[in-house]
Amino acid sequence: MLAGHLWKALQINLGRLPAxxxxxxxxxxxxxxxxxxxxxxxxxLALVVDALARPLNRRGSMVVEEDFVDLExxxxxxxxxxxxxxxxxxxxxxxxxxxxxxxxxxxxACEGELEQLGDxxxxxxxxxxxxxxxxxxxxxxxxxxxxxSSWLSWLLIGAHRALxxxxxxLDRLAAPLQKEGVPILFQDLPAVPPRASLPPSxxxxxxxxxxxx
Numbered sequence: 507m508l509a510g511h512l513w514k515a516l517q518i519n520l521g522r523l524p525a526x527x528x529x530x531x532x533x534x535x536x537x538x539x540x541x542x543x544x545x546x547x548x549x550x551l552a553l554v555v556d557a558l559a560r561p562l563n564r565r566g567s568m569v570v571e572e573d574f575v576d577l578e579x580x581x582x583x584x585x586x587x588x589x590x591x592x593x594x595x596x597x598x599x600x601x602x603x604x605x606x607x608x609x610x611x612x613x614x615a616c617e618g619e620l621e622q623l624g625d626x627x628x629x630x631x632x633x634x635x636x637x638x639x640x641x642x643x644x645x646x647x648x649x650x651x652x653x654x655s656s657w658l659s660w661l662l663i664g665a666h667r668a669l670x671x672x673x674x675x676l677d678r679l680a681a682p683l684q685k686e687g688v689p690i691l692f693q694d695l696p697a698v699p700p701r702a703s704l705p706p707s708x709x710x711x712x713x714x715x716x717x718x719x
Contacts, residue, residue, distance in 0.1 A: 509552040537679040567653030586689035592628040592681040616640035630691035631673040637698035
């Protein structure tokens, strides 16, 4: 569930903080501390989300349970080629394009924005948030068919969208270190499969894919 996902991420980032600090002569500490602080601040909300999801899970909807992936990361400080340039993301455009009314529209918007990001070695936190949004949007219609859970999927989507500016800020902190060949964030965030539960035609037509339904 979400709290377990965050707890494992917290443990990983706490464990990696000293090594990154040694590698960067301490310059990674603001980013590491900000990331850990963010995870700690979200943890109480994650516990509430998990509690809201459990009755739905018992009725057959796997909302939340299937929306977050296990943290299977690359080995720490595995081979990493620094990006030549790190272009800042257009967060205003991302926020605008993900402000939509259906799950299908959100999935299409996230796919388009992920293509815009380009090089996977940078903008790692924003990429992670968009991949998570895409997974939630793709899962949501099937979850809602299994139980009345679309409201909780929209709650997750709203929380992710609210964190987009924070993701952009963390990516800006990481960019100078990544350009020097330090794989911070790149090796600390899992790839999120876009688990599409239904064919696109069914997603587009699904009545449960509309905000407020």
